[in-house]
Amino acid sequence: MHHSKHARMLLMDPLVAPVPLAIPRLLEVSHVAHRLSASQEFVRRLIREKRLAAIRLGTRYRVDPHDLEAYIDGCRTAQGKHP
Numbered sequence: 001m002h003h004s005k006h007a008r009m010l011l012m013d014p015l016v017a018p019v020p021l022a023i024p025r026l027l028e029v030s031h032v033a034h035r036l037s038a039s040q041e042f043v044r045r046l047i048r049e050k051r052l053a054a055i056r057l058g059t060r061y062r063v064d065p066h067d068l069e070a071y072i073d074g075c076r077t078a079q080g081k082h083p
Helices: 005-012 029-036 040-048 065-074
Strands: 055-057 060-063
Touching: 029 040, 029 060, 029 065, 040 060, 060 065
Parallel strands: none
Antiparallel strands: 055 060
């Protein structure tokens, strides 16, 4: 990939916030349910109760993978290192 001189300068500037190169793919409720080993209705309830952040697209919900990881981290019963 070729970057312009200006883009390279911005990437090297510590005062400029990095711009994500790729937007994470939003997860469907079924994928979140599979990841949590739970039902789709359980995931929808988490979303309705505002315990899991989601994006509403029409009548369907999508979950940002970062929000799913934050939810999982918040459910930990003990702090510690995990692989």
